[in-house]
Amino acid sequence: MVISESPVKYELDVKSDELKSMLQACYQCSSCTSACPVRRFSKFNPRKIIHNYIFDFQVTEDELTACLTCGLCLEVCPQKVDFPEFIRLSREQLGVDEDKFAHHNIFNIMQVFMNEMTDSGMKFDYEGEIDPESSIAYFPGCIDLYDKFLDLKETSFHQIGQSAINVINKTGIKPNLLSLKCCGHDAYWTGDMDAYDQVREYNTKVIKESGISTLVVSCAECYYSFEDLYDLDKVKVQHISQFIEERQDKLQFKEEATTLTYHDPCRLGRFMNEYDSPRNVLEATGASIKELSSNKQFTKCCGVSAWLRCDDASRAIMLRKLEEATQAVGEEGTLGVACSKCYAHLNCVLEDKKPQHNFKIKVKELGMIVDERSSSK
Amino acid sequence: MTQAETTTSIKVFEPTIIVFACNWCSYAGADLAGVSRLKYPSNIRIVRVMCSGRVDPAFVMKAFLKGADGVMVAGCHPGDCHYLEGNLRAKERIDKMVEAMKILGFEKDRFRLEWISASEGKRFAQIMTEFTEQVRTLGPIKKSE
Numbered sequence: 001m002v003i004s005e006s007p008v009k010y011e012l013d014v015k016s017d018e019l020k021s022m023l024q025a026c027y028q029c030s031s032c033t034s035a036c037p038v039r040r041f042s043k044f045n046p047r048k049i050i051h052n053y054i055f056d057f058q059v060t061e062d063e064l065t066a067c068l069t070c071g072l073c074l075e076v077c078p079q080k081v082d083f084p085e086f087i088r089l090s091r092e093q094l095g096v097d098e099d100k101f102a103h104h105n106i107f108n109i110m111q112v113f114m115n116e117m118t119d120s121g122m123k124f125d126y127e128g129e130i131d132p133e134s135s136i137a138y139f140p141g142c143i144d145l146y147d148k149f150l151d152l153k154e155t156s157f158h159q160i161g162q163s164a165i166n167v168i169n170k171t172g173i174k175p176n177l178l179s180l181k182c183c184g185h186d187a188y189w190t191g192d193m194d195a196y197d198q199v200r201e202y203n204t205k206v207i208k209e210s211g212i213s214t215l216v217v218s219c220a221e222c223y224y225s226f227e228d229l230y231d232l233d234k235v236k237v238q239h240i241s242q243f244i245e246e247r248q249d250k251l252q253f254k255e256e257a258t259t260l261t262y263h264d265p266c267r268l269g270r271f272m273n274e275y276d277s278p279r280n281v282l283e284a285t286g287a288s289i290k291e292l293s294s295n296k297q298f299t300k301c302c303g304v305s306a307w308l309r310c311d312d313a314s315r316a317i318m319l320r321k322l323e324e325a326t327q328a329v330g331e332e333g334t335l336g337v338a339c340s341k342c343y344a345h346l347n348c349v350l351e352d353k354k355p356q357h358n359f360k361i362k363v364k365e366l367g368m369i370v371d372e373r374s375s376s377k
Numbered sequence: 378m379t380q381a382e383t384t385t386s387i388k389v390f391e392p393t394i395i396v397f398a399c400n401w402c403s404y405a406g407a408d409l410a411g412v413s414r415l416k417y418p419s420n421i422r423i424v425r426v427m428c429s430g431r432v433d434p435a436f437v438m439k440a441f442l443k444g445a446d447g448v449m450v451a452g453c454h455p456g457d458c459h460y461l462e463g464n465l466r467a468k469e470r471i472d473k474m475v476e477a478m479k480i481l482g483f484e485k486d487r488f489r490l491e492w493i494s495a496s497e498g499k500r501f502a503q504i505m506t507e508f509t510e511q512v513r514t515l516g517p518i519k520k521s522e
Contacts (some may be wrong), residue, residue: 148477302473
């Protein structure tokens, strides 16, 4: 193990005693390291990080930012040591350096910009029937901003939101398009609690004042944030897959059969325990699902989380994911994802093309697949 | 400034404006305005970049976050770029940023993209005066709190 230069001394006590005792429960079996998707391509070593912390209270900046917080280590840990939460707390206390963020830190700046410069939520422009009085609301997330700042020629993020609205309309519902700020997921996981608290307060206020009963979101991260991190009382949060599953009898699906494979986003799968809804929905559309070699709770992450550090290891993880998908459904197949972020990262590496790789597989978002393969009854 | 304040009781808002000027055209244009002794407001702060294509949207957003009331990106005229197509790339990128600002609900009048060549000292002074007045009428940038 290469000891990274200039270790940042982690002097602070971990805020919760629970976490401290939990870290000390680690008996160094190295299950986490053997499962870690980053470890596959770099020297990142969760076991060693815990060891260093317990004995020296030290963690390096490199280690702090390399973790994807995908939660696979927690899944395989016999002692249930919450490593992602430990990383999150460390980031909160030590801060993450700006130049560690991918895309010139633009998405992080955007989040702060949203808080400090504007009084309103994001303004969306979607076609379809929208009813501001409806009790069911849809929130597309920050996908429109990806279109503006990610230089992807063949990928449309706006289409994720458009497809979701189309599908909701096909079930006979006119959704209210809620103008919220970013859900704050990335700020939360990179430890920027000020930004996170501000968006949470704003969003909670808007959601409660709008008088809606159900909030439908496309992105797994939005779903995790609104459902798990926020306190929305009676408002029910649904991922688009859950929404479609509940109302699939109102949709008519195409008859031609197709095969596709499905990647479980970490926030929807491991964090929110939702493995069945997306599969049920995809199967209802007439597609037969060929599983990836690592699936459900053991799915490997898509490669980047919270726009932090898109480096060689990240790209290797993404390419591995595409390779896995190609093995499952063949060269011309489709990989379905249920998270806008997975969709962004995998399409980004896919657009690189030759000589980096030669994958021809398509990556599509779940809402888009359902929209393509359905019509209203 | 303090003297002016005591003599006149009306305080005029003086905006802070950041101008990202390209080394080959706009910065030389500013130089020409200087040596020609043309007057333009002292509100502008020029940041010299090698090409307008170097300006990342993140720089502009960050300038606003750090308290700039207006931001301008100035480069060579299309076709005149020292690096052939840097300014065209800048335009593509900046146009998308302006659209993103619209999504966020931010006043886009506080931002401008201009092409100023090295020979246009007069135009440089004129544009800076115009933009300063424009931002002055918009008032200080408000931070929502």
